[in-house]
Amino acid sequence: MKRASIMTLLLASPVLGAAGSALAQETTLTIESWRNDDLAIWQEKLIPAFQEKHPDIKIVFSPSAPTEYNAALNAKLDAGSAGDLITCRPFDASLELYNKKQLADLTDLPGMENFSDVAKSAWSTDDGSATFCVPMASVIHGFIYNKDAFEELGLEVPETEEEFFAVLDKIKEDGNYIPMAMGTKDLWEAATMGYQNIGPNYWKGEEGRQALIKGEQKLTDPQWVEPFATLARWKDYLGDGFEAQSYPDSQNLFTLGRAAIFPAGSWEISVFNTQVDFEMGAFAPPVKAAGDKCYISDHTDIGIGLNAKSPNQEAAKTFLSWVASPEFADIYANALPGFFSLSSTPVEMEDPLAQEFVAWREKCESTIRSTYQILSRGTPNLENETWVKSANVINGTQTPEEAAAELQKGLESWYEPQQK
Amino acid sequence: MAASRKPIRWHIAVFLAPAVLVYTTVMILPLFGTLQLSLFRNTPDGQVFAGLENFRTLLGDPRWSANFWNALWNNTWFFIIHMLVQNPIGILLAALLSNPRLRLRGFYRTAIFVPTILSFVIVGFVWKLILSPLWGIAPDMLDLVGLKSLFEPWLGKEEYALTTLALISVWQFVGIPMMLIYAALLSIPDEIIEAAECDGVTGIAQFWKIKLPLILPSIGIISVLTFVGNFNAFDLIYSAQGAMAGPNFSTDILGTFLYRTFFGFQLQIGDPYMGSAIASMMFLIILAGVCLYLFGIQTRLRRYQF
Numbered sequence: 157m158k159r160a161s162i163m164t165l166l167l168a169s170p171v172l173g174a175a176g177s178a179l180a181q182e183t184t185l186t187i188e189s190w191r192n193d194d195l196a197i198w199q200e201k202l203i204p205a206f207q208e209k210h211p212d213i214k215i216v217f218s219p220s221a222p223t224e225y226n227a228a229l230n231a232k233l234d235a236g237s238a239g240d241l242i243t244c245r246p247f248d249a250s251l252e253l254y255n256k257k258q259l260a261d262l263t264d265l266p267g268m269e270n271f272s273d274v275a276k277s278a279w280s281t282d283d284g285s286a287t288f289c290v291p292m293a294s295v296i297h298g299f300i301y302n303k304d305a306f307e308e309l310g311l312e313v314p315e316t317e318e319e320f321f322a323v324l325d326k327i328k329e330d331g332n333y334i335p336m337a338m339g340t341k342d343l344w345e346a347a348t349m350g351y352q353n354i355g356p357n358y359w360k361g362e363e364g365r366q367a368l369i370k371g372e373q374k375l376t377d378p379q380w381v382e383p384f385a386t387l388a389r390w391k392d393y394l395g396d397g398f399e400a401q402s403y404p405d406s407q408n409l410f411t412l413g414r415a416a417i418f419p420a421g422s423w424e425i426s427v428f429n430t431q432v433d434f435e436m437g438a439f440a441p442p443v444k445a446a447g448d449k450c451y452i453s454d455h456t457d458i459g460i461g462l463n464a465k466s467p468n469q470e471a472a473k474t475f476l477s478w479v480a481s482p483e484f485a486d487i488y489a490n491a492l493p494g495f496f497s498l499s500s501t502p503v504e505m506e507d508p509l510a511q512e513f514v515a516w517r518e519k520c521e522s523t524i525r526s527t528y529q530i531l532s533r534g535t536p537n538l539e540n541e542t543w544v545k546s547a548n549v550i551n552g553t554q555t556p557e558e559a560a561a562e563l564q565k566g567l568e569s570w571y572e573p574q575q576k
Numbered sequence: 577m578a579a580s581r582k583p584i585r586w587h588i589a590v591f592l593a594p595a596v597l598v599y600t601t602v603m604i605l606p607l608f609g610t611l612q613l614s615l616f617r618n619t620p621d622g623q624v625f626a627g628l629e630n631f632r633t634l635l636g637d638p639r640w641s642a643n644f645w646n647a648l649w650n651n652t653w654f655f656i657i658h659m660l661v662q663n664p665i666g667i668l669l670a671a672l673l674s675n676p677r678l679r680l681r682g683f684y685r686t687a688i689f690v691p692t693i694l695s696f697v698i699v700g701f702v703w704k705l706i707l708s709p710l711w712g713i714a715p716d717m718l719d720l721v722g723l724k725s726l727f728e729p730w731l732g733k734e735e736y737a738l739t740t741l742a743l744i745s746v747w748q749f750v751g752i753p754m755m756l757i758y759a760a761l762l763s764i765p766d767e768i769i770e771a772a773e774c775d776g777v778t779g780i781a782q783f784w785k786i787k788l789p790l791i792l793p794s795i796g797i798i799s800v801l802t803f804v805g806n807f808n809a810f811d812l813i814y815s816a817q818g819a820m821a822g823p824n825f826s827t828d829i830l831g832t833f834l835y836r837t838f839f840g841f842q843l844q845i846g847d848p849y850m851g852s853a854i855a856s857m858m859f860l861i862i863l864a865g866v867c868l869y870l871f872g873i874q875t876r877l878r879r880y881q882f
Binding site for chain 1 (some may be wrong): 621711715731733734818823824845
């Protein structure tokens with residue numbers, strides 16, 4: 157008898173809770189996220205800004221540990237206990253959720269028109285017909301340099317590849333600085349900060365990336381091999397023992413002022429800002445000849461979607477439209493310099509280094525990392541193979557042609573459009 | 577009357593039960609689970625029985641088999657280094673320690689054994705720092721003795737990385753053969769040693785002719801332990817080189833290969849079925865090695881009863 161009454165109580169409590177909120181005309185939306193670093197930003201800046209306009213919708217930001225996020229989210233979605241709003245990983249992880257009908261279709265959401273197709277590509281179906289997450293932020297690749305060192309040596313910021321290597325030669329000649337802080341031990345550094353950083357200028361960004369997906373270009377074509385050839389030349393400008401230099405080693409070399417140039421991703425900005433005591437500047441990946449169109453890797457990283465089974469669809473859509481608005485972009489980009497809004501409306505940012513990075517969007521074409529969409533679905537995994545090959549090429553243990561040929565062979569082995 | 581029927585000795589079952597139950601749940605069941613999983617495959621229609629298909633892929637597909645043989649060879653090299661370096665040094669240290677004239681014996685014994693109880697993560701991290709070309713003390717120390725030119729970024733070079741890691745592992749585990757052999761040496765009765773001395777067998781000759789034959793069974797056990805430990809190794813490589821076991825898979829051993837395949841890595845999605853196939857191969861390799869020892873070597877070893 158006693159047990160039964162407790163059961164009744166337990167069963168009744170959510171009903172009571174729901175009735176209570178209905179009385180106050182309030183909806184509570186919960187956001188699932190892996191960005192526990194952003195908790196303060198959400199609570200102090202983003203949520204208050206939203207609630208000023210929509211006092212009837214309450215937002216709870218409930219992040220979990222990054223390494224557990226995917227597994228925990230999948231389990232919650234399967235059990236029907238996930239939050240209303242889901243922070244989306246780019247590409248296949250989120251696409252799978254959409255295919256399982258766990259993420260709602262947001263193609264017609266008001267505000268989606270603020271994003272370009274490239275920005276949406278990470279959260280769209282392969283044919284681009286449906287989009288299921290609102291793009292939140294991207295990271296841009298380029299080079300961060302030590303301004304004081306450049307002034308001391310009388311160096312100009314390079315724009316073409318020739319100038320770039322001339323600058324490196326001069327720094328090397330002077331001998332006070334390591335020309336470039338990069339190591340190959342962690343592999344991904346060579347691929348992400350190397351190949352994917354300078355590559356878009358060779359394969360013409362989206363044009364080459366799409367052609368590769370369609371099977372019209374091959375990784376052995378000159379535009380895909382040349383970035384490897386350029387990387388191979390970097391070897392002479394890296395520090396002693398770069399083969400055993402890890403990513404944190406490279407960061408430290410640069411922030412301690414021992415290296416002049418750091419091949420970077422914009423996420424470094426907030427880290428470096430607190431650590432360096434010299435002035436930093438940034439330049440975009442150098443183009444081959446003066447006047448060439450420039451391309452940058454503007455890689456989509458975070459989006460936010462709607463749990464298809466959420467009972468608060470309307471409120472959630474109101475919130476997502478706000479996330480798609482320039483206002484959100486402005487607050488978010490300023491709170492996290494280096495994570496850039498994907499919105500087509502330019503965002504005013506206070507951080508000078510972040511401004512330099514984002515200014516490249518005006519003159520250069522944006523693309524994303526070539527290996528992320530579709531091409532890394534099979535075995536061998538193109539992204540992971542690219543890590544190994546990029547490091548090999550810089551180490552000088554493989555020629556650019558060999559590396560490209562092996563990548564192509566691996567891709568062909570499972571990816572049909574490339575088998576023609 | 578009472579003597580004709582022995583009472584059932586329940587206490588044996590009762591005392592064995594906890595160990596048997598725990599061991600079965602955490603070791604034997606998962607082992608069979610893995611073996612079973614390796615016979616299945618994931619298809620769009622769900623999990624289907626695939627027989628030995630996964631093993632055929634692993635050994636027949638040019639890419640999978642290249643990875644597999646590379647990992648197996650690296651593993652074998654890892655083992656060879658241990659057998660050639662760790663165990664002889666362990667025996668040597670034990671022989672030195674058992675010398676009654678050695679002072680501070682307890683200190684040496686402890687100092688040499690301490691790395692064994694350190695976590696792999698610490699060992700990997702510390703050695704990465706020691707050998708770092710940027711902040712490490714290795715280049716400076718070589719400089720002190722004028723051998724700076726010999727320094728290489730060992731962990732980053734394809735030709736040295738695996739050997740370097742094997743030697744780090746030797747440094748960590750040399751205490752185990754040392755302890756086992758030390759115990760075996762101490763258990764040799766004094767009468768035998770005295771008899772040898774009466775016959776004029778002393779010093780080095782005494783070690784080779786008297787002591788070594790008596791500790792051979794212990795050396796056999798150590799070899800098997802080393803074999804099993806090495807073919808199950810994973811932690812050190814993972815903590816020092818990461819799951820991709822760079823550079824260019826030169827430090828990839830079966831453990832890291834299994835980890836990448838089973839759990840996936842970065843954009844690669846995990847494949848528990850192929851992963852189980854690799855795990856089963858590891859199990860079979862270790863089983864074969866241990867059987868070879870048990871039936872081929874151990875039965876031929878002569879044992880001495882004192």
